Amino acid sequence: MTDMKPFVWSAANETLAQHHISKYPEGRQQSAVMPLLDMAQRQNGGHLTIEIMEYIAAYLGMAPIKVQEVATFYSMYNHKPVGKHHVQVCGTTPCWLRGSDDIMAACKSKLGIGLGETTADGQFTLSEVECAGACVNAPAVAINDDYFEDLTPESMTKLLDDLASGKPVTPGPQNGRQTSAPEGGATTLKDFIGKEEGA
Numbered sequence: 188m189t190d191m192k193p194f195v196w197s198a199a200n201e202t203l204a205q206h207h208i209s210k211y212p213e214g215r216q217q218s219a220v221m222p223l224l225d226m227a228q229r230q231n232g233g234h235l236t237i238e239i240m241e242y243i244a245a246y247l248g249m250a251p252i253k254v255q256e257v258a259t260f261y262s263m264y265n266h267k268p269v270g271k272h273h274v275q276v277c278g279t280t281p282c283w284l285r286g287s288d289d290i291m292a293a294c295k296s297k298l299g300i301g302l303g304e305t306t307a308d309g310q311f312t313l314s315e316v317e318c319a320g321a322c323v324n325a326p327a328v329a330i331n332d333d334y335f336e337d338l339t340p341e342s343m344t345k346l347l348d349d350l351a352s353g354k355p356v357t358p359g360p361q362n363g364r365q366t367s368a369p370e371g372g373a374t375t376l377k378d379f380i381g382k383e384e385g386a
């Protein structure tokens with residue numbers, strides 16, 4: 188027997204859930220299943236349970252299996268506890284061609300864990316995900332809600348070191364690239380850019 192309380196929305200999430208549902212036409216409240224799963228996961232500290240998925244199914248008037256189908260399809264939903272920093276290494280072709288195997292090896296080496304595992308101190312969980320939609324700055328790694336891009340094994344290791352010691356980290360390209368601009372600066376419209384900058 189456990190004394191775990193059944194899941195119910197916090198007051199803030201109840202309001203937010205109704206807000207998401209209100210975006211869809213009457214009778215189409217099931218369309219809000221994804222944001223509601225995300226909210227529930229955050230409220231529960233980072234992962235979903237069968238009970239939570241059943242709660243959302245009842246809340247939206249859906250068959251529980253339909254909620255589970257969504258929740259198990261997308262890697263953004265976790266089905267077991269994850270660490271404070273959920274390191275999700277993209278291993279799809281563009282990232283792989285740009286060295287994701289080495290990024291993954293650097294993570295395993297630094298953290299001392301394998302795929303799907305969490306460090307003993309509960310700080311890091313390591314996962315591999317499919318395309319994170321940041322191929323232009325491959326290789327990319329998502330850590331919680333932030334993307335870190337243009338990584339090398341060295342910058343990946345430093346990033347993990349900084350997170351472990353609580354230092355501030357800067358999401359986005361880790362090689363100095365401006366957003367998704369060409370590496371090394373502009374390659375076209377140089378005259379125009381020069382005039383814009385007053386050069």
Ligand code: FES
Pocket residue numbers: 277278279280281282283317318319320321322323325326327
């Ligand atoms: S392949 Fe890695 S972000 Fe698209």
